[in-house]
Amino acid sequence: MKDPIKPEGYLFSKKYTNYIFSLLFLLYMFDYIDRMVITSLFPFLKAEWNLTDTQCGMLVSAVYWSIVLFTFPVSILVDRWSRRKTIGFMAVLWSLATFAGAFTSSFRQIFTVRTAIGVGEAGYAPGGSAMISALYPTEKRSWRMGLWNASIPLGSAIGIALGGLIAAQWGWRYALGIVALPGLIVAILFFFIKDYKTIELQRNSSYAGKNPELKKMKMSIGDMLREFISKPSLIYTYFGMAGVVFTTTSLLTWLPTYFHRVQGLAESSAGIKSSAIMLFAIIGAPLGGYLTDRWRKNRINARLLMPTLTTLLSAILMFLAFSIFEGQIQYFLLLAMGITITAFIAATGAVTQDVIHPGLRAISYAIAVIIQNLLGASLGPIVMGKISDTANIQTAFMFLPIVLVIAALLFFIGSFYYKRDLHQVENIAVEAGE
Numbered sequence: 001m002k003d004p005i006k007p008e009g010y011l012f013s014k015k016y017t018n019y020i021f022s023l024l025f026l027l028y029m030f031d032y033i034d035r036m037v038i039t040s041l042f043p044f045l046k047a048e049w050n051l052t053d054t055q056c057g058m059l060v061s062a063v064y065w066s067i068v069l070f071t072f073p074v075s076i077l078v079d080r081w082s083r084r085k086t087i088g089f090m091a092v093l094w095s096l097a098t099f100a101g102a103f104t105s106s107f108r109q110i111f112t113v114r115t116a117i118g119v120g121e122a123g124y125a126p127g128g129s130a131m132i133s134a135l136y137p138t139e140k141r142s143w144r145m146g147l148w149n150a151s152i153p154l155g156s157a158i159g160i161a162l163g164g165l166i167a168a169q170w171g172w173r174y175a176l177g178i179v180a181l182p183g184l185i186v187a188i189l190f191f192f193i194k195d196y197k198t199i200e201l202q203r204n205s206s207y208a209g210k211n212p213e214l215k216k217m218k219m220s221i222g223d224m225l226r227e228f229i230s231k232p233s234l235i236y237t238y239f240g241m242a243g244v245v246f247t248t249t250s251l252l253t254w255l256p257t258y259f260h261r262v263q264g265l266a267e268s269s270a271g272i273k274s275s276a277i278m279l280f281a282i283i284g285a286p287l288g289g290y291l292t293d294r295w296r297k298n299r300i301n302a303r304l305l306m307p308t309l310t311t312l313l314s315a316i317l318m319f320l321a322f323s324i325f326e327g328q329i330q331y332f333l334l335l336a337m338g339i340t341i342t343a344f345i346a347a348t349g350a351v352t353q354d355v356i357h358p359g360l361r362a363i364s365y366a367i368a369v370i371i372q373n374l375l376g377a378s379l380g381p382i383v384m385g386k387i388s389d390t391a392n393i394q395t396a397f398m399f400l401p402i403v404l405v406i407a408a409l410l411f412f413i414g415s416f417y418y419k420r421d422l423h424q425v426e427n428i429a430v431e432a433g434e
Helices: 014-049 053-080 083-103 107-121 124-135 138-149 151-170 172-190 221-229 232-262 267-296 302-324 327-340 344-354 358-377 379-390 393-398 400-415 418-423
Strands: 202-204 216-218
Touching: 014 053, 014 083, 014 107, 014 124, 014 138, 014 151, 014 172, 014 232, 014 267, 053 083, 053 107, 053 124, 053 232, 053 358, 053 379, 083 107, 083 124, 083 172, 124 138, 124 344, 124 358, 138 151, 138 267, 138 344, 151 172, 151 232, 151 267, 221 232, 221 358, 232 267, 232 302, 232 344, 232 358, 232 379, 232 393, 232 400, 232 418, 267 302, 267 327, 267 344, 302 327, 302 344, 302 393, 302 400, 344 358, 344 400, 344 418, 358 379, 379 393, 393 400
Parallel strands: none
Antiparallel strands: 202 216
């Protein structure tokens, strides 16, 4: 008989599920506030320490380099130990590291602190993705992943806007100290939620016959490796995500500088104008997830076709904004791009969970994080800074649409393999724990 408190496909009651989701959302938001607040502080740091644009870009990339190094081992803890405890410890670490940045007195010191922030944030995306995949039914996965990922542009916009405003009023050190505290509070709350039971790494045996004890076999390292390398849709998704993340991180990092230098806006005004574009991105992530889940009812590979379309549209809007138009038309195009450029993340995030063994979901997203941070987020700020130092910031932004076209092509190729890869996944139930 169906449990009226816990609907079919849900791990807990809807009320408790949504409570956990709200904490996951807030943690991701504070993750990006702490991560991106530094970008609106660039003018203050340059003035105080005489930094180059390349060095400023390194303060963003430092976080992503740490994520690349630590996300895989941390994701193993998420999958094999505890989602709740791992995420809680990580959030405490990145919040304290952000707070410590307020007491730095040199580029080397703040670079070290930014590296520590990345260590704390290393496993949050894999852990959060695995929890959301377990909490909600498969048919709602893109929609919920989209809502969760809306916290990224929201946190980025808040971080950029608050950083500029607080720094202009009290100094850049206060900006780092103030934004660190709320995340620490939510991190402590996360230690007291319920978790799902760790999933055994087993596979169906083709030699079981009539013996039920042989129906399940423990997965070998080779079996686990094949889960990833034998899924073309997963591989193309990983690299497509890297292309879009290269672009979005470049935008988050350098848009305030672009508006300050090209349009002559004050630092605080440039941060607010950039934040508005990020706020429009709040629409894109959940809208992309909602539309993808609806389309998937009729087209099973919609979770890769939708990112193809939205990423290509983003490339067109960005090309028009930075190469053709100026003034209000340019800003309107950038606002529209703010919606389309984040529409990919819900669907592609769901793909990393759809086509993999349920006991390897955090590791799957960790691989996505490694690739997108190594080739995308860590490279974007530095490449843009280097082009800006060599030529100018305008030229740097004209490079980004090319990256998006390549990403759209990768998603499209991956869509041809999605259905086959989905049918190869082990059917293993996820059970609620304490």
